[in-house]
Amino acid sequence: MKLTLHIWRQKGPQEPGRFVKYELDKVNEHMSFLEMLDVLNQELIARGEEPVAFDHDCREGICGACSMVINGIAHGPQRATTTCQLHMRHFKDGDVIYIEPWRAKAFPIVKDLIVDRSAFDRIIAAGGFISVRTGSAPEANSIPVPKDVAELAMDAAECIGCGACVAACPNGAAMLFVAAKVSHLNLLPQGQPERFIRVKAMVEAMEREQFGSCSNHRECEAACPKGISVSFIARMNRDYRKALWKTVEHQGGKAEGISQFRG
Amino acid sequence: MKVLSFYSTTVGKKLVMAITGLILAVFVLGHMAGNLQIYQGPEKLNHYAELLRVSMPLLWTVRIVLLLSVLLHIVAAVQVTLQNWRSRPKKYAVSAYQEADIASRTMIWGGLVVAAFVVYHLLHLTLGTAHGSFKPGDVYHNVVAGFQVPLVSLFYIVANVLLALHLYHGMWSWFQTLGFSHPKYNRARRVFATVYAVVIAVGNISIPVSVLAGWVK
Known part of the structure; x- marks a missing residue:
């Protein structure tokens, strides 16, 4: 499937951030949301651009590292599911997805989607x-x-x-x-x-x-x-x-x- | 002081809001029930009004408790709201609520409108300074003459709809804040709050509507 991503990019804690639009082709519905971002990052690296920084660790839903707000919902639309366990089959071809970091004064942004918890x-x-x-x-x-x-x-x-x-x-x-x-x-x-x-x-x-x-x-x-x-x-x-x-x-x-x- | 150290946290402030809100909600129910005596005619309502003023110390005790409740409720509400705004300085580009409803998200605004309405209501039907033909002691006349002005009735109706919305969330929420939660009765909390809000709204709004419709004159 084909997706349009609007991802919050912010170089550092004090830098101003902004949304950057990315078009991503050939997203497999069996990918997890993080694997989809991995594919995007590979493309960015190949193009010589800075990959999107995001927190992740176990990728099996028990560490609590993966933190992102997907279309206004923390961890995305699937209930009782971490972002790493969210699969792309919950999205449709042509979807527009906004990805933002946790937003709270107590969780300052470190870089892109990574916040200090x-x-x-x-x-x-x-x-x-x-x-x-x-x-x-x-x-x-x-x-x-x-x-x-x-x-x-x-x-x-x-x-x-x-x-x-x-x-x-x-x-x-x-x-x-x-x-x-x-x-x-x-x-x-x-x-x-x-x-x-x-x-x-x-x-x-x-x-x-x-x-x-x-x-x-x-x-x-x-x-x-x-x-x-x-x-x-x-x-x-x-x-x-x-x-x-x-x-x-x-x-x-x-x-x-x-x-x-x-x- | 110990109480102040508890009040310094938002959990403490919410405790105060739950208790004062509960006092005010019970008052609102009693106030509504008493006022329904308008349907039993002028003598009945005016007699009820006299009854409330039989003991001045009692009347002023109730008034002071209510006034303190209103003040504490509003001060704590403004304090926690300001802190909530500071806690999220940057909003999300996309917001998608999953559970929060219109009632829970408008508590501060609905509450402030209701507070302004209460001031007007006191000037209108208690002190009479905002009333065209106020007769001290003749509550029935004051109510009927007051509500015959459509704009006044409209404000009463709108304020009561907002009050019902406030109660719909508040009368569910206080259980949570005071720590009353059990699978046995958690479902009943929502039913209780809904019935409470609807009864208050229907009871109160029926009076200006009846006056405007000419059923009460």
Whole structure:
């Protein structure tokens, strides 16, 4: 099939970007979206032009690297699918496709379609962990976890941190990401000791990165390649509300994140 | 202070918006239900109006709670909206909404129009300064004479349609913001919000329509 691509090209973080139009012939319907871009890049290299820079790694839908907004939809039109798992059979001959990077103040553009998602790392560093003694592995059955709780925690833990929720949210909010990360630990017994300081620390870290607020548009859930439910956002809101009377603030400590709540 | 540190995040601001919005929504329902007594004639409605003013401390307590709710709701709404705009400085060339509807995307605008309408409504039917023939205490006359002006009725109708749209999203959204979500009743949340919005809109809009149609005079 034949496609007309309008791709966001931007040389660097401070450079002005613009859309560049590319005509691409002989696109095979069995190609993934990224393979289609590989073919384009081969042509660009052959012509002596700069190839389009985009993030990718595993190409099997589990790493969360591939990030692009395809015709206004993060990860493209196929629901619960990452860009690398999106196949060209979902497009028609003669289609015009706009490809843009994630757009959010918290995700500055590095080059072309690549954005810096280290804001997510800083949110995780603030509370996306449990404090346990390292050493020999604990006996697997020493802490019983009900089956339905384990399943629900796994639903949240499916989050691959791709940032599609932020890209899709009209407010540029990271609520679904943070809610998934808070929930998968807060649901499990191992996450209980730090449950309320975790939610507060991670929400505050999210705010420092200047993500937007939640208007309950549910665009994040629709864009999420793992189909993570907005019910986790409700769960995080609930824990945040409870944290109001379940946390004690210590004086003096300037460290950010969970450590700030420790004596 | 602890409460302020919670309010400093957008999650905290949204909590405040959910609680104040809920207070206002309950008021709107009661206000609508009370006003439907217009269909039972002047004595009934005017008596109801007197009843509301039996205890001044109670009346002012309610008024202060409502005023504080309105102020907190608007201040938090403006704050989160400004932050949302800052969070996406560069818009997408192509935008395709998958789930967001007209109601969820117009909360701030519909809300601001409704807020402006409330100011007009108070000047029109509570204080009477924006009313051609206001008679203190004669609520029935004030309503009927007020709504006989087509432009005034039109503003009331438009404002109530926008209010219904606001409630359609808000009365679903507050569950989410306060953290009430369960597969058992999540579907019912949407039905609840829809019924709530439609009941308010139909109840309120029926009054100017009835006056204009001459059914109430």
